[in-house]
Amino acid sequence: MVMGAAAENIEPLRERPRVNQPDVSLPPSPYPRQPARIIRDHDEAVAVARELAADFAVEAALRDREGFLPIDEIERFSQSGLWAITVPKAYGGPELSFVTVTEVLKIISAVDPSLGQMPHNHFAFVEHLKSDATEEQRRHFFAEVLKGVRFGNAMSEPGNRPVNDMQTKLTHVDGGVLVNGTKFYSTCALLSHVVVIVGKDDKNEHFFAFADRAADGLTIVNDWSSFGQRTTASGTVIAKDVFVPYDRLVPTPFSKGLPTAHGAVNQILTAIVDLGIAKGALDDTVAFVRGKSRAWVDSGKAMASEDPFTIAAVGDLAIRLHAAEAMMERAARLVDVGLADPTADTSAAASIATAEAKVLSTEIALAATNRLFELAGSRATLATHGLDRHWRNARTHTLHDPVRWKFFHIGNFVLNEVRPPQGAFI
Known part of the structure; x- marks a missing residue:
């Protein structure tokens, strides 16, 4: 993983549109001129994600620092076929599971969680089309997705009304x-x-x-x-x-008031980005401590990576990351079950498991991005390394919905057998 971006890399990007330019109009993205790649199985999807992640990592810190919109990157991402991996086989897609989806988004989010977040609602809308669209709509939209067409999100509204109080x-x-x-x-x-x-x-x-x-x-x-x-x-x-x-x-x-796993889908697509942020932060912590940090004088060690307290702290973070990964995979499997057979029990199981994974992914994202600086040392705060983006991303994205409510719904289910409410936030 590349922690920083060389200064000379900025020159070819200076003409790119940047974030937060409300007075500058950006033309719509042109529709794909050729069909996207068709990915056939889990291993191929993971391999493609890793290949893309290696390239996306090179200028990730630069894009964050300068606010360059990832126009070229998102085009490569959707044309790679990864945005179409849940399209049903009956419509020409590979119909891969949410175990695959979450693994792919974790890999991308570890290097650039902004890119990892972008397909969130796209994947959610594909699931809505499966369950709620007409046959004609499914044929049309799934064909578009297989070409590389991207769905964007316009759901939440400004103001302080409850998020489900739609005024549109x-x-x-x-x-x-x-x-x-x-x-x-x-x-x-x-x-x-x-x-x-x-x-x-x-x-x-x-x-x-x-x-x-x-x-x-x-x-x-x-x-x-x-x-x-x-x-x-x-x-x-x-x-x-x-x-x-x-x-x-x-x-x-x-x-409709019917049992659905769509809430769990929205939640797991949020939680996996946080888990990717945690993994990226831990990867950069290890790389920095090994190559740039210096040992604390009291340790008596020549290398920062030999400091026993640093070793123990990294071990703690690794355990928590692996626990969150295991919970995420379990949740993804239960989401797949809930989508295939949406009963009250399967939907509740998917939501509760995803809530548990969301708690752990939030905790490790905040812990890993914070402890990075404690373990790597003061030089890790230098702007040239761009490591502050990990904490800023984690703190921002984990605010998507309050984890304190996850504890409540999990406890209420375990203690009182009360199923969580249906909706996009549990």
Whole structure:
């Protein structure tokens, strides 16, 4: 893993669009000119992810520091076929499991968690299409995904209302709906081909509106200004009378009141990014201590890597990382079961297991990114190394939803046999 980026590497990138330039309009990403690669199995997916990660790592610190949007990287990522690995075999895809999805996203997130976060909602929407779309919609959208088309997210809304209090309106007109509303935390919308907007109609029924990124009335504002996860392009989406035909409108699963594992899907796609951040931070800690840190004088050792307290601390982090990885794989298997057979029991099992994995991934992400500096020493704080991005990314992304509520739902299930609520946040 490459911890920093050479200064000369910045020159070819200076013309790239940057994050948080709300007054600069970025044209929609062109649709793929050739089909994406078709990945056939778990081993191939992991191999492709590792190959991409090696390349993405080279300028990861530079992209973070300068705020360069990963336009070339995301194009390679989606054209690699990794964004299509859950498309069903009946529609030409490999239909790989969430064990594979989480392993792929962990590998990418370890080097650049902004890139690792970008397919989150894309994978979630593919699952929604499987369970809630019509046959015609599935044929259309899965063919698009296999070409390399990317779905962006427009779900959360600005303000201090509860996250599930949607104000975006869908007004029925001849042949479809007009979409009006404002969204924030719109991960990947700026660099997507299709923006999936969640809204409700006059009957309070909620739908996913699959709007073309270039649709009239749809504006994506590049105003994401967080100190972490800087290059996820998670700005503001403004829809003003955006027309979406009925054949691009899909009902949301949560409005049906039926058992579903879709909440666990959303959660595990969040948790795996945190786990990737933890792995990347621990990898960089080990590399820095081995090659750049110096031993503390009281240790009597010549090398920082020989310091017994440093050795013990790294061992502690490794144990916690491996425990989180094991819990994540267990959760992914239960998510697969819940998707294949969505009963009240399988959905609850998937949600609880994912909540447990989310707790551990959050804890190790924050611990590993914080202890990096304690173990590597003061020189690890120098800007040239770019190691502060690990902590900033972990602190930002683990705020996605409060872990304190995970403890409650897990405890309530174990102690009182109360199943967790259905929804995207458990």
